Amino acid sequence: MADDDSHFTARDIEPEDWQRIKWEVHRLYMVEKHPLEWVQAQLQEINGFQACISRWKEKVKEWNFLKNFPASTMHAIVAVEVQRAKKGKKTVFSCEDIPITQKRIENFKKKHYRGVTPPLAPALPSNIRYHTPSPENEGDSSEEETYGKLTVCLSTSTQVPSSSLGHACSVCSHQWEIESGETYRIDLPDEPQFSLIGGIDRWLLDEHQPWSHFELSSQLNYHDDTVVNDHNLSEEVREFGLPFEEYNVWPDLPNNLLQPFLESRSMIAVEQKDEISEEAALKDPSTLTGKLTRYLRQNREYTPQALTVRFELAEALIEIGKYYEAEDHCRDLIAIDSQESVAALLGTIFARTGRLEDRLEESTKWLFIALANFILDCTNYSLQQNERLFRRVYYLFAELIWLSEQDWDPLTKTLKEMMGTLKDLRSDEDIHRACPELFIHGFHFAHNCIALNFVYPAKYLYQHLLEPSSFYLNARHASEKAKAHQMYGLLLSGVKNWSSSAEQLLLTCESTIESGSYTHQYAAFLTITFNNLRPHLPSENDRPGSTVKTIEAKLDYMKNQISVSDNGFSVLPVENYLQSNLPGLRGAILLADMSLQAQLTLPVRSIVSSQGRTDSNSALSRRGKVSDDVRVSKKSVSSGPMSSDMSGDGSHENGQTWPSSEWDEYADIKGICDKVSKTS
Structure with missing residues (x-):
């Protein structure tokens, strides 16, 4: 039994007391795998900790002592490992400075991937680190063996000198002393080279003060803000490179895996080509918020500059997990201009917030709104801009595949066909030539949405693509257009919109006749559709020249x-x-x-x-x-x-x-x- 002065009551326990037993808790709870209640009882007996079990659960969660990682974390680890393996690099992962064994990773891969190529690496959670092992440390061991051999020596915040931020960064580095006497040290990337300004030392030494984009930017000058906020981002981009320079290196879309929650990097991160630049500082949320505030004060909310800043701010807020604030900005934008980029951003927000059923339905709706707008507006942009816009749709599509339990294979096939069409483009002049194919891809998306019971996306695609397609589709595409009119008409009849359904049937007949290719079966099918529809149409439709009489004439022809x-x-x-x-x-x-x-x-x-x-x-x-x-x-x-x-x-x-x-x-x-x- 410990001495009396080592006993604590619930009122006496301070943060430093919890910190003192942190690694003992890790040994008992994580390595020896005792239940948390048992650990609580042991440390209460030894150290006199009298905290309730709910408080213990809070601390375990705060320390990220999780016996089972979320599936999303393991998928991210596997994706990073595969990405680095393609470059010939081996990777060692750790969670809260404790190694994650290769055996655990391999077991996860065998269970979830089964020969399917992992997708693009999403962003790793902040508590997961990785590095390339030295040759003498490439062997693997169990978690128990690893913990027994390694003594973790962490620097505490009280040991941080105040002379430079480089010293402050040493808080995050750690050293493992191995039984043989060798030293195994993991360091973060080289610390940024700049001096501290007044007041930052106290801020760094306050362990209760979280690292925040907003707090940090308010206490650093412009250059310091740029370096600190973008240092980790630039390291990540340097590590993975820019894998989406060409369409043919885009990741495969997995269809039969468990559905983790993707935390893919924002488009700002993917498209950032400079490692550390002053331009990156302009993407900081606090900077963008200040800009937008100035525009609002000047009553310039609807200027192109203000709309651009609001969009960039929404992206930046998504990057740091402030989804609801980002949604507010997207809602303001969508009320002014429903561009595909805004719709895709809204879809991403809904995919990551709320209940699974609700967010999947809402996000799917915005995915196809973004897709329809991409097809409609493609001629307004250059080839490079279209590639960037389509990439947004692609990322949202990939995220929804992970969330959905349905088989999206038909949609995936159509998306890849659309990518193939875009890949064949060589110049801006080719975009107009590809428009008929893009519209047909849009129709195929709508057909497949019906098969998956995605009614709203299908109706939206038909409604917004059919009429504009007349400017791009000719007699060679008449059969595709006829089928689209036919399916749209059936959707409209399903909601008892009889008159509009009859108009679509008439357009179906006209496009079918224009195609010059139809069978007895198809003509009979249209006749059946008309016979089903006719009793629901107003009696005045029987007069000469009405929709009913025109359809009858087309069917007779x-x-x-x-x-x-x-x-x-x-x-x-x-x-x-x-x-x-x-x-x-x-x-x-x-x-x-x-x-x-x-x-x-x-x-x-x-x-x-x-x-x-x-x-x-x-x-x-x-x-x-x-x-x-x-x-x-x-x-x-x-x-x-x-x-x-x-x-x-x-x-x-x-x-x-x-x-x-x-x-x-x-x-x-x-x-x-x-x-x-x-x-x-």
Whole structure:
């Protein structure tokens, strides 16, 4: 039992007392892996510490004594290790000056990567350090062995001379004395060479004063501010270089890993090419805040200079984790100009704040807003500017892949195709040439969003890309445009926007005719869509020249063009069948896209059965798998996303049952459709 003067009560424990037992706690809790309650009891018995368990948990968290690192930390460690290994460098990591064994890292890689290349290295947490080991210290050992061999000798803040900041930096260096007598020392990068100014010594020696961009910049002059704030950043950029100079060295997007929280460097860090420069000091949050304040006082809030400063301030605030302040600035910007860069920045903020479900949905929305604006505005920027803007979208996309539990493979494939299009550009003049491809990539993104049930992003892409695409797409792209109009129309019908859906169907027919390439199946599909839509349109649409009559004329034109098949099989029975009141035969006429249409189909009208009661097949599954089997019965027929004219439950809309004689003419309807499908 310790002497009485070594006992403490909850009121007596001071910060230096906690510091005195810190490494004993580490040995018991981290190395020997005792429960925290056991450690608490032991030190209470030995040293008289009477702190409650909640206080102990606070201190353990403050010291970063975590038995299990967050997945995001381990992913960052693996990414750094792989990045340095490509340069032939070995890496030793430590957390709070205690080595992280290579065995632990390898076990994590085997569990989570399984042969998949790790992504770009995100920023390491501040408590994780790394260095290149000396040859005699490259061997690995367990955590217990490492702790047993090493005696950590940390300098305390009371030992810091006040003559230079170089001495102050020695607080962060440490030395390990090894049993053999060798000395193993880890140093931070060379300290900045400048003198202290008045009052900084007291500030440094105050262990309760946190290092802060705002506090530091208020006590240092311009040059000192530049060096201190950007020193670590420049070291990081020097270490990794600039891996995004070319598109072909961008990282692969992993799809099947666990989802850690990415803390990727901001675009300011990635694009900073000077190691330490005066320009970097201008990106400091306090400097930018002062600039913006001056603009506001001068009523110049909406000038290009003020908007630029506000955007840079939002980026800088994200870099230091002040997401909500950054969001406020982005909201102010988006109200003035919804550029893709602002939208991508907002998406990044939402990806890192709030509940997972909410932030994923909101961030995904802003991702595709940024993507749409990038496509629309690409001709306003140079090739280099477009590369920089697209990189923002790319980073946000990568971050969302980590967060999402869904399979984003279709979106990833489309993104890589879009990157390939941009990679082929050689000059600013090539941007206009690539516009049709970029719009088509945008349509493909929208199609895939529907498949993933991202309704808002899909609607936004269709709404904002379809009309402007007319300036860039010609007859060679008409089929792509027809499909986009078709899918957008189905989305609109899903929210009961019948008139707009009819307009999109008309545009679908026009683009299909313009393409000059369509099949019997596709024409039948458009006819079914029209039959589903027509009952919901106002009666005045039946007058000549209305949308309904124009669609009918377009469908008749398409029907006349394909009324006779190439190999002598008559398709007139099929056309007559589509105009009849017989139940629908979906399996023979659906396109591959009908699986998407089934998710977006219109509700079916109530119909009157032969027994006189009103039934509705709205309760029927609208997402059921399409069957190729034909089940024909007078009382029970196939159900599905058809109009009341074609769905049926064994009865006509007017209460009349179909006689057997009507079925005779269509007895071989499936065979006819199969032949048509083979010859189309």
